[in-house]
Each structure stands twice: as C-alpha cells, then as structure tokens.
Amino acid sequence: MRRWNGWGEESTSMELPGSGRAFLAEQIGPGLALPDASLDSVLARVPASRLAEHPLVLREPMDRLLHARGQSLADWLAMREGEFGRFPDGVAYPQSAEQIRELLRHAQATDCLLIPYGGGTSVAGHINPPAAGKPVLTVSLAHMNRLLELDEESLVATFGPGANGPQVESQLRARGYTLGHFPQSWELSTLGGWVASRSSGQQSLRYGRIEQLFAGGTLETFAGPLDIPTFPASSAGPDLRELVLGSEGRFGILSSVKVRVSRLAEQERFYVVFLPSWEQGLAAIRDLAQARVQLSMLRLSNAVETRTQLTLAGHPGQIAWLERYLKWRGAGEGKCMLTFGVTGSRAQNAASLKLARRLLKAFGGVFTGTLLGRKWEASRFRSPYLRETLWQAGYVVDTLETATDWSNVDNLMRRIEASLRDGLAAEGERVHVFTHLSHVYGEGSSIYTTYVFRPAASYAATLERWRRLKDAASRTIVDNRGTISHQHGVGRDHAPYLAVEKGELGMATLRALASHFDPAGRLNPGSLLQD
Amino acid sequence: MRRWNGWGEESTSMELPGSGRAFLAEQIGPGLALPDASLDSVLARVPASRLAEHPLVLREPMDRLLHARGQSLADWLAMREGEFGRFPDGVAYPQSAEQIRELLRHAQATDCLLIPYGGGTSVAGHINPPAAGKPVLTVSLAHMNRLLELDEESLVATFGPGANGPQVESQLRARGYTLGHFPQSWELSTLGGWVASRSSGQQSLRYGRIEQLFAGGTLETFAGPLDIPTFPASSAGPDLRELVLGSEGRFGILSSVKVRVSRLAEQERFYVVFLPSWEQGLAAIRDLAQARVQLSMLRLSNAVETRTQLTLAGHPGQIAWLERYLKWRGAGEGKCMLTFGVTGSRAQNAASLKLARRLLKAFGGVFTGTLLGRKWEASRFRSPYLRETLWQAGYVVDTLETATDWSNVDNLMRRIEASLRDGLAAEGERVHVFTHLSHVYGEGSSIYTTYVFRPAASYAATLERWRRLKDAASRTIVDNRGTISHQHGVGRDHAPYLAVEKGELGMATLRALASHFDPAGRLNPGSLLQD
Structure with a gap:
C-alpha cells in the first residue's frame, strides 16, 4: 500500500545506521519527533463534497484525501499533522480522451476547477486545491497508462499520460526498448507529469531531458484539442510541444503522449x-x-x-x-x-x-x-524514502535545485548553501547542508542541495522554519542567475519567484497563453502563475 | 560585390563541365536561356518612397532594390526578369537595441510595416514586402554584427543579431572557439535569421540545430523587450526561447543573441x-x-x-x-x-x-x-552558386526539404520525387529529381530534394511551372506526415501549408501570440501566418 501521509510504499523504508544518527546529532543536535495524526482522524475531517453527482466523479473521502497533497515539505508537514487544508471535492479517473473532454464540459457546466493529477509526486505544490473558491475536481490519469503504439523503426512510442515510471519501462522492456527517463520520483511519477513539469531523469546525459523525449501527442483544452504530430525536427514556426512542456496543467490535460525511445543498451x-x-x-x-x-x-x-x-x-x-x-x-x-x-x-x-x-x-x-x-x-530511487527515515529519527529533510552557467556554479552553490546554513541562526538552530551537481551540460550544471534541520516544538513553527529556509534559498537562486527550477517545476511554491527569470513581458505572455487555452481560468489555478 | 539578382559574390561561380551539360540534356532536353534584365532598367523602375524622412531610414533606390527579394525561385525569376513587384519604401540599419526600439516607435507613429532583414537568403519568401498596403520599412541588422561578450567557462557568446556566418566564425575562431552552425547559406545568412527561421547546419549532428545553440537574448517587441536569460536547462514553465525560434519576424526584432559555442576541435x-x-x-x-x-x-x-x-x-x-x-x-x-x-x-x-x-x-x-x-x-557552401551556373546553361534548379519519422522516410521521398518528376508531364516536360538525407535523428531524417527543369518560353510561364511543381511537392509533404520545412522555415511560400501540421488550435495559438506581441500587425505580415 502506498503511504497516505508520506513517500512511497509502506513496505519500503531506509535504515539510518547508528553512526548516521550520531553524525546528525553532532551536526545539528539530537532529533526531536513530532506526533503523527492517524488516518481515521483525518478521514473524519474531510468535508462534504460540493460537486454534483456524475458517473465519472468519485466523492469518497478516501479518494479525496489521497489526492489532496503532493510531496513538498509543506505537504509533508500538513499530512503528518493531519491538517490537510483543502481537499478536492471529487476525483475522476477518465479512461479516454473523450472522457477527459467530457470532464472539461462538465467543469464548464457546473462551474468547477480541474486539477490534472499524475503520480501526486510534486515537490512544488502542483496539485494542491486552491485555498478558497470554486469546487475542485481532481482528474487522475492513473487509468490511462497503456503503451498504445510503438513505431519500432522510428523509435516512437505512444502512451496514455498516466503511465508511471515502472509502467512505462516494463511495457517497453518487454519489447526490447527503454525510455531512459529516471527521475528520483520514477516509481510513482507519470509520463504526463514529466511532460507538464519539464522533468529530467538521472540519465539525461544519454537520453535527454523530457523536452528531448516528448515527441508529440494531444492536449485537451477548453479551446479544443491541440494535436501535435511527430517530426524528428522542424523549422515550421514555433514548436508547439514547448508550450505543453512546463504548462503544469494550466493549458490543458494530456490525453496521449508520444515519446522517443531507445533500444535497450548492450x-x-x-x-x-x-x-x-x-x-x-x-x-x-x-x-x-x-x-x-x-x-x-x-x-x-x-x-x-x-x-x-x-x-x-x-x-x-x-x-x-x-x-x-x-x-x-x-x-x-x-x-x-x-x-x-x-x-x-x-x-x-x-x-x-x-x-x-x-x-x-x-x-x-x-x-x-x-x-x-x-x-x-x-x-x-531510494532517496525520497530518506525523509520518512529521518522524520522517525526526529529530523526534517528537504531538497531544492536550480541550474546555472558554469561560470556561476560555484558562486551560486556557495550562496545557496550559506542561505540555508545560516537560515535558522536567529533561533540558534543549525542546518546541515550539502550539494551535488548532476545533469551537466556544456553550458552549465544543475545544483541539487539537501538540507536537514530539526522540527520546532509545533508543526506550525516547523512549517515556519521551512518557509524561512525555502524563501531565503529561492531568493538567492533567482537573484544570482539561477533558474527557480531545473527539474521540479514551478507549482505554487516557486510561482512567486518566476517573474525574475521570465521578465514582465514573459509573464504576460504566459498569462496570455493561459487565457487563450482556458478563458475561464478553470485549470489548476495558482500553479505556475500566481493568481 | 554581391550579386543584385542572384546568389553570392559575383567573383564566385561554379563550373558546369561538358559531361554535366550532356547529362542534363539527356535527362530533360537541351537548355533554354531566358534574357536577364539589366540593373539600370530595374533601378529606373523603383517608385518613390512613401516613407517620411528619418535619420535612420535610407530611401535610395539601390538600397531598396537590394532588400526587395530573397532567394526563393520565385524571387530569382523576378530578379532575372527585372519584375521585382513591391520594393520596401526604405531600409534602416540600426546599430543598437535603442535604435531598433526607435524604429518600432517610428513605425507606430507613421503607420508603416517593418520587415526584419538578416542576410536576405530566405528561400521561402520571408523578407518580401506584402503585395499591397501600408509603406514598408526593411530593418537590416547588418550593422549589428559584433561578438559582444564571451563567457569562456560556460561557452556562451553574445552577438549582435546581424552577424553572418563568416563574421560569427572569424570572431570566435580568433579566440579558439566555434559556433559550428553551417547551413548552406552560411556565407551570407545571419545569426538572427537562423534563430528566427529555426535553421539547421550541416554539422548539426555534433553541434545541434539552432534551437540547441540559441541560449537567450533580447527580442524587441511592440509590447516591450522580451529578455531571455541563459540557463543550461530549466523546468520553470514553458521555454520562452521556443517562441522566438521560428517566429520569422512576426513577434519582434532580435537585438542580441546568446549562443552556445564549442572549443575548436583538435x-x-x-x-x-x-x-x-x-x-x-x-x-x-x-x-x-x-x-x-x-x-x-x-x-x-x-x-x-x-x-x-x-x-x-x-x-x-x-x-x-x-x-x-x-x-x-x-x-x-x-x-x-x-x-x-x-x-x-x-x-x-x-x-x-x-x-x-x-x-x-x-x-x-x-x-x-x-x-x-x-x-x-x-x-x-558552393551548391547555392549552382543555380547561377545552370541558369546560364538554360536550366532552372530548386530544392525543397522536409523531415519525417524513419518509418516514413522512404515512402515520403518516393512520393515527393514522383510529384516533381511527373509534375510537368502535361506539357511534355521532364524534370530531373534527386534527393539526399542529411540531419539524421534517432526518430527520423530530413529529406532534401533537388529538381531541375527547363524554363518555359517566358518568365511568367516559367514561374507557373515552378508554382505547379512546388505546390505538388508541398501538398505531398504535408499530406504524408512530413513537416513543411526542416530547415528553410515557413515564410510566405510555405504559409498556405502550415495549418496541416499545426492544426486549427495550433494556428489560433500562433495568431494569438502574434497579436500579443504586435497588436497592430506591423511586423512582417504574411510570413509564417497568412493574412
């Protein structure tokens, strides 16, 4: 069973050896555990759904609870405390493009919001219902997970958008192929989510980022379907794939995804x-x-x-x-x-x-x-399980990442690390900070920083600690020529920082595109672009 | 001196050996030359400019003549006959971003159209003044051709948009670097033109297409400047570079271009x-x-x-x-x-x-x-000179290109070749057709087809022959899963075929973007999107 209040399978966990515990205690002090809420107590607090009945819409508390939060640290603290905030009013599992279109029509007819949902692995607040406003219907693509077509000569595979990492790879491997896209969230995250959030895998050096793997497909929008055919390359005007990549559910819902695959390597x-x-x-x-x-x-x-x-x-x-x-x-x-x-x-x-x-x-x-x-x-793929392990030991761990040109990599890493290391100095708390570079390019590198700190005496105070650290690091990134995200996407957590890199006209352009595809603003409001 | 009515330097020409002439005669019959117009006769027919005086605007007939036509076959026939059609009413050579912005303001104030101009090498009608309507000011970026900055650690170079191939390479080579972008038009075409038309160079297999080389820069638009900072990669929403790439002067005018360069290879x-x-x-x-x-x-x-x-x-x-x-x-x-x-x-x-x-x-x-x-x-870089050589020998040569997935390459090549080979059968004319594949990708390949035919008895009838061939091949391409262009861009010649691959919503999206950046439609109307 997948954990309802944390990462991954309940049966999987990482060990923290005694030497590791001693090391952390030496770095930032002994661990301090906060009490977890029980599932029953949270379920009891799921309010009545505001959505009308519809054959595609489930309104059971358990479905709604399991789709209410992603895996950001704010999500984690909310889930552990049992204070979920908003729940979606229902969850739909469409099985076809036609059913996705039916859900778009339904949203229009009943004046509700839609949140496209892949694996729920966002660490940037992509799938959280907005704090207030219209009823929210979360659209899980989990049932659209099949390999639909494989062009073995062109190495192009067509998938349902909800196929997660193991589903993508097992269906391809059975025929001798691989997508080669292995983000750390691979066990749970989905192809559609990778595309919508511009994901990058651990072996992007060979296989490319999802931008290079995404060859075409269909985005269902309020302005009609955007069908993108596959070409190996084209100079026929701006590339429409690039509007879908990183659209984070604001422009539409993917109903099929075509990707470039590789033969399994020797x-x-x-x-x-x-x-x-x-x-x-x-x-x-x-x-x-x-x-x-x-x-x-x-x-x-x-x-x-x-x-x-x-x-x-x-x-x-x-x-x-x-x-x-x-x-x-x-x-x-x-x-x-x-x-x-x-x-x-x-x-x-x-x-x-x-x-x-x-x-x-x-x-x-x-x-x-x-x-x-x-x-x-x-x-x-075990690192995400480390949060559970450290939590049990009384520590909070989070990661953040950016990318910048080589001439700035060392400078930016040092500044990010300093902003975190000193981020809780006012309360006399130490933060253990370390970094790796991966996803290297000719022009520069991603910078992936992990930070560990102790919870405060309450959940609210712990969240406040995180907010301070996250904001300090995010400001440091965008003020020092880093992108606010190299692989996690923008979501709601990074949206306040996006304008620094996109600029005034860039932001206006993204807003114009959102209005073009979704005039009423029903699709995932607050993600990517602040409202 | 650059030829006023054809390709390249007057001092450069290719030889057609006797065996070649005999071969062509055997394939499609003996050559048939049409008379060329003289420069003086054309200059005498340049009408008065409709543009007001402005310190940045030249209104001399010679400047206007030299910027009236590109290098498509329709352009070629017009230039050889001396029937240029519309000339721009003036040519400006801005030297800075500020001067480009001044020209945008001037266009607004005087209600004229702007055509951004790089090397004038378009083979798809990118820079031709529209047939009727408002006065036209062509904006040549030729004087903005310097290497402005070189980050040797990150391998990022900043250029003026008007640097042509030799200017780009000589300034980089002097410091031990290369861009590695070598389209066949390299001697004359410019960095800004490559970006605006999504160009691909002969060594794209190593260096990538211009999409991979273009790292950022500034686009001056009627809605303000779009400043795109450099990152090695980013997942922060849709990539704004991709809106500039292939925009063909519809969204704005590039005032600086940052590119990824390489150290010169051993x-x-x-x-x-x-x-x-x-x-x-x-x-x-x-x-x-x-x-x-x-x-x-x-x-x-x-x-x-x-x-x-x-x-x-x-x-x-x-x-x-x-x-x-x-x-x-x-x-x-x-x-x-x-x-x-x-x-x-x-x-x-x-x-x-x-x-x-x-x-x-x-x-x-x-x-x-x-x-x-x-x-x-x-x-x-000599192939483009072949048109001059064959023209002298009484033949017309043109090329066209597409790209498609591997499973369709052979099929599409055969259909394109057949559409051309049989394209003039009604008038009993043979067409000599041949093809190469270059720019190979894991997913597929470009298909580059050359066709040689004889002029008819008049320019008008020759143009009509070309139109029939070009239309037959273009329809064949888009009806058979090819992109209307892999490397030449859309311009005015390919615009009628674009909707097949972009789809209804895709076309509406491109139009929405054009209106967003240029509400009054002053920038290069007719290119990319038909009016």
Missing part, C-alpha cells in the same frame, strides 16, 4: 571516482561535459555530501578502510565523490570509459571501479 | 563510403543515428543524386576509374554515396571512425577514405 555500468577537492571535481565534470565524452550519467557530490553519504551508508569499518585507501592515493579531507555511468554497446562503453578515466586522472581522480557504482544503482 | 575529418543500394544506405544511417555513434555530419545521396553528382563533378576519367573500383567491391548500378564527418579529439574521432566503419561494412559499405570527403568540405 551494456550499462556505473563507476565511482574520488576527486581530491571540490575545485578539481568541478573542473573535471565541466571538461567531461564540454568534451562531449559519451556518458549516461554524471554526478559530483561536494565534500560535505560525500562525507554525509559515506557516514549514512553504515558499515563504518569498510568506509574507514576506503577512506584510508583514498587518502593514500591523494583524496583525503575535502574529497568529492563523482559517479558516472556509461550505457551503450560494449565497444562504445569501452571507448567512453577510457576517455573519462584519462580525463579524470588528469584532475587527480582516484578510480574505485564499479562497487560503489552498483550501490548507487541499487538505491537510485 | 581534429576534423570527412569520409565517403558507397553503399550498394538505397535500402542498405537507409538502414545504415538509421542505425548510425540510433546507435548514437558520435559523428559530426552524415549525408546519404540516393542513386540518382549520386550519379548526378559524380557526373557534374567533371573529371570523367577519374570518375570512371572510381566507378570500376566500386563495382568490383560490390557497389555498382544503384550505389549511394554516404558522406560522414568526425569532429573532436583524435582519440574520440578514432573511436567513432572505428564504430562507423564497422557498422557501414555490415551494410556492404565501400570505404574510400578522405579524398572525396575533402572535396565535399571544399565545396560545402
């Missing part, structure tokens, strides 16, 4: 290299990206993340042995862990590995082979 | 391989693209293009020797020439070459080394 390997310092690591991954070495993933943890990960991994004896070896090879205090993958034919991988090792060696990299790479692979 | 090589048949060639380049072999260009000529190119190359003795050799190795009648390039470090290129040769060998490819590749390289 071989895939992940390796770990330790660099002696952050500066050398940074220069190395920039060079790898700019030299177009064919890797399928690349990730560089800064020194604090490296130390934190090695400590939280447990097995202190083995880690101590590893650290002695690394120190002897020149990667001691301040070392940074770099993980990279090669995916392709054996011959391609051998060539890429050779190029990568040669380049990394020039920066003092100590190659440790595939052992730690396999560990990364095995736990690649 | 080594670059072009190779030629002959495949025994079209089917084998097609399968080979699809596999090369889908296996992500790191090539920098890839082009496959069909059998007729191969034969035509070998014949037009001259040196019949050497070619005969080559053909005997190829036949002995299994590539005889029906053989197809494949050209590919590798660009990168020596180690990367060696690895890619090995992978490519191994794959091509499996399809019966006969490798001929770099000799013909060097020939391709030496004449890579």
